[in-house]
Amino acid sequence: MKKLYLLLLLLLAITSAKATVIVEIRICTYNLLNYSLANEDGRTAKFKMIMDTIQPDILVCQDVVEAPAVAKFLSEALDKKFMASPFHSGYDTQNQLFYNSDKIELLSADYYKTSLRDIAEYRVRSTQTGDTIFIFSVHLKASDTDSDAVQRGQDARILYERMAERDIQNGKIILVGDFNFYSTEEEGYQVITYSRTLPTLVDPVGDGWKRNDIRYPAFYTQSTRNVADAACGGGTGGGMDDRFDYIFLSQRVMARLIQDSYTHFGNDGTSRINKSIDNPYNTYYTSMMASNLRCASDHLPVYCDFYLVGPSSVDEDIDGTSILPSRYFDILGREVASPEKGVLYLKVSGGRVEKVVG
DSSP states (O other): OHHHHHHHHHHHHHHHHHHTOEEEEEEEEEEEEEEOSTTOTTHHHHHHHHHHHHOOSEEEEEEEOOHHHHHHHHHHTSOTTEEEOOOOOOSSSEEEEEEETTTEEEEEEEEEOOSSSOEEEEEEEETTTOOEEEEEEEEOOOSSSHHHHHHHHHHHHHHHHHHHHHTOTTSOEEEEEEOOOSOTTSHHHHHHHHOSSSOOOBOTTOSOOOSSOTTOGGGOOBOSSSSOBGGGTBOOOSEEOBOOEEEEEOHHHHTTBOTTOOEETTOOSOOEETSOTTSSOOSSSOHHHHHHHHHHOSBOOEEEEEEEEOTTSOOEEETTEEEOOSOEEOTTSOEEEOTTTTOOEEEEETTEEEEEEO
């Protein structure tokens, strides 16, 4: 009888653990700079080193040219557990999703026409918690003229009208890409973050910065090179003085954002106006990594981490506040988080807690 009682307790612990599994997800956005077989220039090996370091679970890319390039990137730059969304052939260059199939499954991929490049919508689901996430990827009009800014604003409105039609305003939404915003005063940025009539998203970094200003070097993601480099995909020069690459989050994802995880990978906070990412010497990343970032693309990758909680745990929004269970247990029934412990962010692998953050 005692053995049966212990067995029942163990089964109860396992059931409770599955009900409250917490999964950490890393999403990364990266403009791959006109990535094709003809314009590869040995950059795939550099992308591999970058991806091996970042280790994203979801990678959303822009500026991808063709399906063979997708296959090459998938097989040579990413771990074998990764899969790719079907390549979509639209106007100019394309968005492309890669995902860790151990943690993410692709449910659908849809595309919206704009005045320039198509907007991608990827509906994915966590294999461990069942959460559905809507990921949108954009590559808006480049260049710094009034008409370019107007076009970016118009295309941002197209995206938001589609989101409203899909009735997903209260869902888990992540918007990523190369937005080419020259100011947070642009209509496109305002539509995304301040609209009164459409669902708004959060810029985790905020709008307290300006381009081409030595006071705000940590915000910049472009250009990794001071001059265009024909041996490294071409691209744009000018040095690190613009913030073009963003990850915007809906409130339901923002509430799960892991503190201090939002990263402009490769940016050490040193002012490099009109200089490349490896000049002066990068104080945080190795010289090899800085060199690879400079040659791989004229943009830096951007990533952040958030967590998901199993579907049968309490996960309700009351007046915009996420309410979660106060105690969490691993698969062996051991308590790993409680109000007393003050732990919120747990990385769980195979049902066991590997890392506690917070």
